[in-house]
Amino acid sequence: MLNCHDATFVMSQGRERxxxxxxxxxxxxxxAMCSGCANFGRQLKHLGAAAKALAAPRPKDEM
Incomplete structure (x- = not known):
């Protein structure tokens, strides 16, 4: 069985492969047994979208 550290790592890996x-x-x-990791899994897609938005180049007039 996975511990929380391993579970969050596998969730993150699941976005890449x-x-x-x-x-x-x-x-x-x-x-199914860990509400903290379930919550992390639900938030992971939002974290990825926020990171992409921060990394995206901005038009010059917004800088």
């Missing part, structure tokens, strides 16, 4: 069946099942089991 396809997770194995074993990783997905271990993650589902952990998230």
């Amino acid at each position: 396809a997770l194995s069946f074993s990783e997905r099942m271990k993650l589902r089991l952990h998230v």
